[in-house]
Amino acid sequence: MSPQTAAPLDIEGVTVAFGAVKALDDVSFSVQSGHVHGVIGPNGAGKSSLFNVISGVYRPSAGEVRLDGMALTKLRPHEVAGLGIGRSFQNVDLAGEESVLESLLVGRHDLMRSGVTAVMLGLPRARREEREHKARVTEIADFFGLADHLDRPLHELPYGQQKLVDVARAVCMEPRLLMLDEPAAGLDEAETDTISEIILDLRSALDLTVLLIEHDMGMVMKICDHLTVLDFGRRISDGTPSAVQSDPAVASAYLGTGEAAEIETGTAP
Amino acid sequence: MIKFLSLLLAGLSLGSMYALVAMGFVIIYKASGVANFAHGSLLLIGATFVAFTHDTLGFGPAVLVALLGTAASAFLLQFLFIRPMRTASPIPTTIVTIGMDILLLVLLTGLLGEGLHELGQPWAGDTVVIGDVGITVNRLIGLIVAALLIVGFLVLFKRSAWGISMRAAAEDPEAAALVGLRLGRVTATTWIIAGVLACVAAIFLTGAPTPGLSPALWTVALVAFPAAIIGGLTSVHGALVGGLVIGVAESLATGYQQQLLFLGRGFGIVVPFVVLLVVLLVRPEGLFSARGGRRV
Amino acid sequence: MSDRLQKWDSRLLVTRALAVLGVLLLLVAPLYLEEFWLRLGFTACGAAIGALGLNILTGAAGQLSLAHAFFLAVGAVTYSWLAGDPDPAIGPTGLGWPPVVAMAMAIVVTAAVGLLVSPISSRLSGLYLGIASLALVFIGQHLLATLSGITGGFQGRSAPTFSVFGFEFSNQSELLVLGVPFGRYERLWYLGLLLLAVSAWAGRNLLKSRHGRAFRMIRDKELAAAVSGISVRRGKQNAFVVSSALAGLSGALFAIAIGSIAPVSFSLDVSIQYLVMIVIGGMGTVTGSILGAAVVTALPILTQRYGGVFPLVGDVVSPAAAARYLYGGALIAVLMLQPRGLAAVAGLVRRRAPSNSASEARPIAGGRAPVDPPTDTDALERKAPIT
Numbered sequence: 001m002s003p004q005t006a007a008p009l010d011i012e013g014v015t016v017a018f019g020a021v022k023a024l025d026d027v028s029f030s031v032q033s034g035h036v037h038g039v040i041g042p043n044g045a046g047k048s049s050l051f052n053v054i055s056g057v058y059r060p061s062a063g064e065v066r067l068d069g070m071a072l073t074k075l076r077p078h079e080v081a082g083l084g085i086g087r088s089f090q091n092v093d094l095a096g097e098e099s100v101l102e103s104l105l106v107g108r109h110d111l112m113r114s115g116v117t118a119v120m121l122g123l124p125r126a127r128r129e130e131r132e133h134k135a136r137v138t139e140i141a142d143f144f145g146l147a148d149h150l151d152r153p154l155h156e157l158p159y160g161q162q163k164l165v166d167v168a169r170a171v172c173m174e175p176r177l178l179m180l181d182e183p184a185a186g187l188d189e190a191e192t193d194t195i196s197e198i199i200l201d202l203r204s205a206l207d208l209t210v211l212l213i214e215h216d217m218g219m220v221m222k223i224c225d226h227l228t229v230l231d232f233g234r235r236i237s238d239g240t241p242s243a244v245q246s247d248p249a250v251a252s253a254y255l256g257t258g259e260a261a262e263i264e265t266g267t268a269p
Numbered sequence: 270m271i272k273f274l275s276l277l278l279a280g281l282s283l284g285s286m287y288a289l290v291a292m293g294f295v296i297i298y299k300a301s302g303v304a305n306f307a308h309g310s311l312l313l314i315g316a317t318f319v320a321f322t323h324d325t326l327g328f329g330p331a332v333l334v335a336l337l338g339t340a341a342s343a344f345l346l347q348f349l350f351i352r353p354m355r356t357a358s359p360i361p362t363t364i365v366t367i368g369m370d371i372l373l374l375v376l377l378t379g380l381l382g383e384g385l386h387e388l389g390q391p392w393a394g395d396t397v398v399i400g401d402v403g404i405t406v407n408r409l410i411g412l413i414v415a416a417l418l419i420v421g422f423l424v425l426f427k428r429s430a431w432g433i434s435m436r437a438a439a440e441d442p443e444a445a446a447l448v449g450l451r452l453g454r455v456t457a458t459t460w461i462i463a464g465v466l467a468c469v470a471a472i473f474l475t476g477a478p479t480p481g482l483s484p485a486l487w488t489v490a491l492v493a494f495p496a497a498i499i500g501g502l503t504s505v506h507g508a509l510v511g512g513l514v515i516g517v518a519e520s521l522a523t524g525y526q527q528q529l530l531f532l533g534r535g536f537g538i539v540v541p542f543v544v545l546l547v548v549l550l551v552r553p554e555g556l557f558s559a560r561g562g563r564r565v
Numbered sequence: 566m567s568d569r570l571q572k573w574d575s576r577l578l579v580t581r582a583l584a585v586l587g588v589l590l591l592l593v594a595p596l597y598l599e600e601f602w603l604r605l606g607f608t609a610c611g612a613a614i615g616a617l618g619l620n621i622l623t624g625a626a627g628q629l630s631l632a633h634a635f636f637l638a639v640g641a642v643t644y645s646w647l648a649g650d651p652d653p654a655i656g657p658t659g660l661g662w663p664p665v666v667a668m669a670m671a672i673v674v675t676a677a678v679g680l681l682v683s684p685i686s687s688r689l690s691g692l693y694l695g696i697a698s699l700a701l702v703f704i705g706q707h708l709l710a711t712l713s714g715i716t717g718g719f720q721g722r723s724a725p726t727f728s729v730f731g732f733e734f735s736n737q738s739e740l741l742v743l744g745v746p747f748g749r750y751e752r753l754w755y756l757g758l759l760l761l762a763v764s765a766w767a768g769r770n771l772l773k774s775r776h777g778r779a780f781r782m783i784r785d786k787e788l789a790a791a792v793s794g795i796s797v798r799r800g801k802q803n804a805f806v807v808s809s810a811l812a813g814l815s816g817a818l819f820a821i822a823i824g825s826i827a828p829v830s831f832s833l834d835v836s837i838q839y840l841v842m843i844v845i846g847g848m849g850t851v852t853g854s855i856l857g858a859a860v861v862t863a864l865p866i867l868t869q870r871y872g873g874v875f876p877l878v879g880d881v882v883s884p885a886a887a888a889r890y891l892y893g894g895a896l897i898a899v900l901m902l903q904p905r906g907l908a909a910v911a912g913l914v915r916r917r918a919p920s921n922s923a924s925e926a927r928p929i930a931g932g933r934a935p936v937d938p939p940t941d942t943d944a945l946e947r948k949a950p951i952t
Binding site: 354550 | 710
């Protein structure tokens, strides 16, 4: 099997309803292969619901999600992950006692094959598999500048690095589509620059598609090839960052939220 | 047919007792996020109070003492052991309730000893016949009292400040705290109410046709746990339905055990658990639980 | 750095030396200890294997189960029935299989029963399993009483002596080691140690593997586990089956230790005792399982034997009650005080995960150490899947 390549994602008419409330209302857009694609919108716009639909956590009441032409909406979350979708979380909450290495190895779970009996009996092939995956994880950790911390418990790391570990864990899944949920939330400017750089480097080094939720407009404008804007569960704009920036619908959605100035100037608060 | 009807009536009565226990179990789950495995001990506490005081006080005052005593015990358990665990996750806290149960059970078994204890219900072992259907007076009064209590409880749950706060807190603890709900007080009230419900159930569960109080009452309480799960663990109405279903199923299985002998003697006791497994096989989240669109 | 490394090295050396010493002491123990202690030791080894099973399920994978007594019963009955005398003077017949095969089958059959109930167990989340698992204990009690041709009913049945290729773990044939007669309990002592060592090794391998990591992730964050490619149901099922298999072996050893089995030995109380073992010992760890099993097994036996030394025990509280007070209290104390020494308790007793709304405003913990810039980009490239 040859290395996998970046995959395009299509979202068609996705609707998610919780009782009478529609978290997503007939949302459609396409993410081109190899793009860094941003999803923005005010709080409660449905961004996280969208991620949950793509990952298979929510089953949409209507609509379809396709990765490289393959329908995802009937699959369970781990099956979606197995097709090559890695996802990092907004809240860093990996198991605290686990070491960084173990947290990253969790991302390899589906790529490893050893069965329960094989690992319990310590069979040579199970040991070899563990070794090989540790080596690859170490490479990825090195790329994230985490190589020196592999044996430390995760909770000992500063917040910024914990967030990096979470992104790295998603990268350890060797995804074709990497979904990042507010990777810069809670980071300072220097850290935000670093993570931006990492995302761009990852995209070119690993040939990935990146789908990104982020509130930091400076970062979004800088690294995204394409933007989709959600508001109250609807898609209100879709296009290049500059096109979206000048879309009056976007400005009015952000109006009064205090983020209006941001989107126009494209600067971080 | 007459046999069936009398078994059904007995089952409904038994089920209403299970419902009282299960509803207490469910509100504790909603308020404290734990499965209270010490619930069986709460029943034992209630019945023990009556058994030890009715000789000197008379039955009525003894019941009053028992209600207060069980409520106070439930409050103390919550205050001493559960409240300090509120930042922990549910499983360790639930294991703490198992620890409480170990301590209470060994204490109460020591107090009660081997024999049976009378609770001194004035109606003793009397039976009445309604139409052609017979039932012990104890079970009949139990059914009526439970029905009144359940209606009262449901009204309280829907209308009272406690009920509203409690439901709000179960929905979203943080929001509830933000708007200034005193969660500590709501939780304490919940345990007290659960204690009262357990005490009432215990008084009727130890009366006729049961010969009296022994530590075996603890096991009877365990049978009510499946009622809570069948209903969906988070639903008070579910606990009510679950209790009745299990009471009737147990009563019928015990009554028709001659016809069910191929399943083994004493199958009636196992019936609630068989019902539980069947329900969970079909609906892992219980009958009345509203779980969002999440699937993992 | 090298200083720290050295310190760590010497600590490792001390640990190793202590471990070797401990093993040596255990190996020569039968030369010096009387039967009472050897018997206790064997029972504790059997219990430790069962506790390890429960600890993998409850401690590592976070699935609270009170059904352990049921699985112990399945193992004990399978062994006793398969290896039992086909033509006994009294009691139910057995199949007369070689005890080693019967013991292996006890593991296999119990694992299979675990697999059989996993369509229910692995779909339950949170505390549902804890309550639903009560069902297995009660149904198990009913089956033990009802299937008397196999189980012996209420009276139970005798459990055959263990033997391997004609070598009996009994007092039948005479065996002298360094002048000490090696009877039933001297021999069983080594059997217990060997089986525990193998189980502990396998358990540690499991907990260190991809499956162990998956268990802990399912315990700590089910949703994140699923999104990371872990099948939550499959993970729970694996934990359940491994837990059952170890319970099966433990049950067989219990039958061998006592020499007979009866329904009372597999009541809900036994499930609770196993839960106490893993909590006191330490959740999710192999060492914790062994320590906890040793304490909980020894407590009632020791209070029985030495209870008279303490005031109250004997007159006010029975020795058995004293043991229950002790371990009930210990259970609560360990969970409420979370002593740092019991490593994995901390894993379960973590602060509740903040929900979305709270964490958005959460201040950054641990300061804002700048993130190291990525190193050489070329170092990372997409690779063919490791096969």
